[in-house]
Amino acid sequence: MKGNKKSxxxxxxxxxxxxxxxxLEKADYELLYYSQEQIFSADELARLINERHLNELMxxxxxxxxxxxxxxxDFDK
Known part of the structure; x- marks a missing residue:
């Protein structure tokens, strides 16, 4: 009985x-999948970027x- 319990x-x-x-394999796959670069169209980028704020930062x-x-x-002098 003890042998059966151990098994x-x-x-x-x-x-x-x-x-x-x-x-763990599933988590690694999900991390790899979601970390890949996403391609955005010009319309999507225009919708996402706040142009006024970007110009202020520039x-x-x-x-x-x-x-x-x-x-x-001045430092060189």
Whole structure:
């Protein structure tokens, strides 16, 4: 009877490990699937991008680069 109990426990553990490994494979596949690049059409991008905000950010970055360039030129002197 004890031998039978041990056999059942081994099967149960093996089944548990098998299920766990299958879940890990499923999670890996889902991560790979959802991490792939998605291709957007021009219409989708136009709908998603806030053009006014993007232009403000670009203006800020241009001003920052100009001031940084000025600091670098002053540093060389």
């Amino acid at each position: 059942m426990d081994t099967n149960s553990s093996a089944e548990h490990v098998e299920r766990h490994l299958q879940e 203006a800020q970055s241009n001003e920052f680069l100009k001031s940084l360039n000025s600091e670098i030129e």
